[in-house]
Amino acid sequence: MTEPVSLAAVGLGRWAHQLARQYTELDSIELATCFTRTPEKRDEFASKFDCDQDESFEAALARDDVDAVVITVPNDKHADVVEQAADAGKHVLVEKPISIDIEDAKRIEDAVERNDVTFLTGHSCRRVGGIRKMKELIESGDVGDVSHIEAEWANERGLEIGADNWRGNPNKAPGGPLIQLGVHQIDNLQYLLGPIKQVFTYGKPMYTEVENMTMTQTVLEFESGQQAYLGANWTSPGVFFINVYGTEGVMFYDLDFANWSNSEDTDKNSELLLREFEEWTEDPDERKLRDIDVEMPIKNHLRDEFAEFAQAIRSDDIDPEVDARAAMRNVAVVLAAQKSADENRPVEVDEILEGA
Amino acid sequence: MTEPVSLAAVGLGRWAHQLARQYTELDSIELATCFTRTPEKRDEFASKFDCDQDESFEAALARDDVDAVVITVPNDKHADVVEQAADAGKHVLVEKPISIDIEDAKRIEDAVERNDVTFLTGHSCRRVGGIRKMKELIESGDVGDVSHIEAEWANERGLEIGADNWRGNPNKAPGGPLIQLGVHQIDNLQYLLGPIKQVFTYGKPMYTEVENMTMTQTVLEFESGQQAYLGANWTSPGVFFINVYGTEGVMFYDLDFANWSNSEDTDKNSELLLREFEEWTEDPDERKLRDIDVEMPIKNHLRDEFAEFAQAIRSDDIDPEVDARAAMRNVAVVLAAQKSADENRPVEVDEILEGA
Numbered sequence: 025m026t027e028p029v030s031l032a033a034v035g036l037g038r039w040a041h042q043l044a045r046q047y048t049e050l051d052s053i054e055l056a057t058c059f060t061r062t063p064e065k066r067d068e069f070a071s072k073f074d075c076d077q078d079e080s081f082e083a084a085l086a087r088d089d090v091d092a093v094v095i096t097v098p099n100d101k102h103a104d105v106v107e108q109a110a111d112a113g114k115h116v117l118v119e120k121p122i123s124i125d126i127e128d129a130k131r132i133e134d135a136v137e138r139n140d141v142t143f144l145t146g147h148s149c150r151r152v153g154g155i156r157k158m159k160e161l162i163e164s165g166d167v168g169d170v171s172h173i174e175a176e177w178a179n180e181r182g183l184e185i186g187a188d189n190w191r192g193n194p195n196k197a198p199g200g201p202l203i204q205l206g207v208h209q210i211d212n213l214q215y216l217l218g219p220i221k222q223v224f225t226y227g228k229p230m231y232t233e234v235e236n237m238t239m240t241q242t243v244l245e246f247e248s249g250q251q252a253y254l255g256a257n258w259t260s261p262g263v264f265f266i267n268v269y270g271t272e273g274v275m276f277y278d279l280d281f282a283n284w285s286n287s288e289d290t291d292k293n294s295e296l297l298l299r300e301f302e303e304w305t306e307d308p309d310e311r312k313l314r315d316i317d318v319e320m321p322i323k324n325h326l327r328d329e330f331a332e333f334a335q336a337i338r339s340d341d342i343d344p345e346v347d348a349r350a351a352m353r354n355v356a357v358v359l360a361a362q363k364s365a366d367e368n369r370p371v372e373v374d375e376i377l378e379g380a
Numbered sequence: 381m382t383e384p385v386s387l388a389a390v391g392l393g394r395w396a397h398q399l400a401r402q403y404t405e406l407d408s409i410e411l412a413t414c415f416t417r418t419p420e421k422r423d424e425f426a427s428k429f430d431c432d433q434d435e436s437f438e439a440a441l442a443r444d445d446v447d448a449v450v451i452t453v454p455n456d457k458h459a460d461v462v463e464q465a466a467d468a469g470k471h472v473l474v475e476k477p478i479s480i481d482i483e484d485a486k487r488i489e490d491a492v493e494r495n496d497v498t499f500l501t502g503h504s505c506r507r508v509g510g511i512r513k514m515k516e517l518i519e520s521g522d523v524g525d526v527s528h529i530e531a532e533w534a535n536e537r538g539l540e541i542g543a544d545n546w547r548g549n550p551n552k553a554p555g556g557p558l559i560q561l562g563v564h565q566i567d568n569l570q571y572l573l574g575p576i577k578q579v580f581t582y583g584k585p586m587y588t589e590v591e592n593m594t595m596t597q598t599v600l601e602f603e604s605g606q607q608a609y610l611g612a613n614w615t616s617p618g619v620f621f622i623n624v625y626g627t628e629g630v631m632f633y634d635l636d637f638a639n640w641s642n643s644e645d646t647d648k649n650s651e652l653l654l655r656e657f658e659e660w661t662e663d664p665d666e667r668k669l670r671d672i673d674v675e676m677p678i679k680n681h682l683r684d685e686f687a688e689f690a691q692a693i694r695s696d697d698i699d700p701e702v703d704a705r706a707a708m709r710n711v712a713v714v715l716a717a718q719k720s721a722d723e724n725r726p727v728e729v730d731e732i733l734e735g736a
Contacts, residue, residue: 169587171615172613226600241609249584251582253611259527260527260629262667313617369726
């Protein structure tokens with residue numbers, strides 16, 4: 025049997041706990057150590073997940089029993105931390121978004137290539153059973169030819185964050201809910217229909233005390249000519265859906281947002297409906313529609329992500345989803361959307377990626 | 381008891397039959413006569429609905445037993461026909477859209493004012509029970525403050541219309557599905573949140589042999605600063621929904637498109653869900669959501685429209701929905717969307733309405 029991959033967890037906030045709860049269940053992963061600046065947080069994490077702790081990031085990187093680092097530090101610190109880890113020869117899994125600007129994403133891409141380490145960005149959402157199933161039904165042609173998609177991810181975050189929260193700061197969280205929630209849907213959209221070419225966004229702060237956008241609505245064109253709508257919002261109770269329109273069927277995928285963080289429950293609390301004609305008749309008034317409950321594989325999006333990461337480290341044949349370039353493209357779409365909202369004009373994604 | 385209002389039906393296509401099936405059930409309306417150019421169609425309609433027929437529009441207008449005219453001629457003929465009817469002192473109900481350009485809508489508005497007749501545009505969709513109920517829940521504050529809306533109306537029309545069909549011609553049906561289906565949702569949006577200020581649209585012909593757009597996706601800003609998405613499409617099986625996002629609740633309204641034309645069944649085949657927090661907790665991970673089935677009044681959108689039309693004719697106190705100005709604003713949004721798609725830029729609705 026292959027040796028398990030030995031991890032250091034860096035950044036020990038709420039999300040680090042959710043991830044650890046999942047990867048510590050895998051035989052292919054072993055949690056060696058953890059690091060964050062605050063000793064109390066290290067103590068809590070180390071005792072909860074039965075691992076060592078290190079007093080500096082450098083000390084964690086210097087350990088021979090650390091193969092890889094899982095990074096959940098603030099988004100604007102990703103590049104520094106990833107670069108340091110990769111330069112120390114460690115494999116890296118970094119939480120989404122890869123960065124909040126293109127320069128940082130490019131630094132990460134370069135560091136990964138330079139050191140030839142395995143790298144994965146935590147766009148786990150594309151791994152849920154429903155999205156895997158939709159991808160399959162699009163590619164098999166079962167829903168005919170796809171024209172457009174509608175996607176929304178909303179929660180109530182903007183109604184309660186204070187003026188000093190980093191999420192309310194356009195420099196720390198460009199696009200607001202677009203960089204925090206929407207970037208998952210952007211990854212899903214590019215996973216389903218390929219690269220996004222151009223976007224137009226309306227967005228603004230609404231019902232909030234922060235200056236960042238909390239309400240955003242975007243329409244976009246793929247390079248293929250297909251289109252999508254993307255809503256990313258912090259102004260209401262939780263909503264997550266993806267509707268895929270094909271010439272022969274429309275798929276409606278819904279996920280109960282309250283079960284997002286507990287990834288073992290996410291797929292059990294989701295639904296995929298397929299609407300199609302009961303039968304095709306000449307008279308349009310006689311055509312009846314039916315909604316079919318589509319069976320989806322039950323996945324665990326966070327655990328699967330770590331399982332693939334470990335496999336990719338141990339095998340040369342596996343390129344894990346989502347690499348630095350794909351993650352950079354997701355961020356570029358967010359930045360294009362922010363620019364579009366600021367300047368009230370459509371923005372090409374290539375305008376953001378220029379030179380990268 | 382008040383005398384029933386006596387109608388002439390002008391234009392006797394498929395939709396004229398659907399309307400007549402509804403208004404002939406009302407005590408407040410009497411169908412006197414009908415007219416269209418083709419004698420066979422007149423015979424069929426007159427015998428089916430037990431009314432007279434006239435061999436010319438002028439003859440129908442000359443009748444003393446005709447109080448009002450219901451017009452379902454092609455959209456680009458509305459202005460001529462409405463003007464003639466109003467100048468003959470007849471009240472007018474015209475099918476939506478009021479026109480396909482602003483000049484014609486303005487001619488209609490002027491003719492109605494000049495002759496002081498009762499006028500109504502057939503935007504019956506806002507009369508369905510679910511949309512009435514959503515309006516009530518928005519105004520009562522039950523869903524908190526509304527930030528944005530998502531609306532879609534799709535059917536398969538574009539997949540089967542031939543190159544010679546008027547719907548495939550951008551001059552006859554500007555905006556394609558936007559002028560035919562989307563204009564209903566535009567009316568619903570302006571009914572729910574007031575005047576639309578600016579729009580941006582991606583749209584194109586897709587999976588069709590016609591040159592008109594068959595796929596359109598629009599984002600828009602209301603004058604209030606609230607926002608909406610509107611999908612209007614002819615590229616898939618039927619979909620109709622409206623999602624309204626409030627700070628305390630999200631409403632999901634779905635209508636089975638197959639029951640749209642039979643207006644006595646429309647409301648029975650629709651659903652309104654309200655999503656809200658089961659209880660508000662400090663920890664966001666502990667907040668559970670619940671979806672509540674909201675009871676809606678069961679209406680008959682077409683019959684109700686005619687009942688109100690008759691009432692308004694007999695009473696000075698009733699201004700029927702939707703007047704020429706509101707209907708003109710609906711068309712202006714369609715034309716702004718078409719212009720936006722053509723020119724790849726956001727377009728102000730006032731730019732279209734200028735001078736009207």
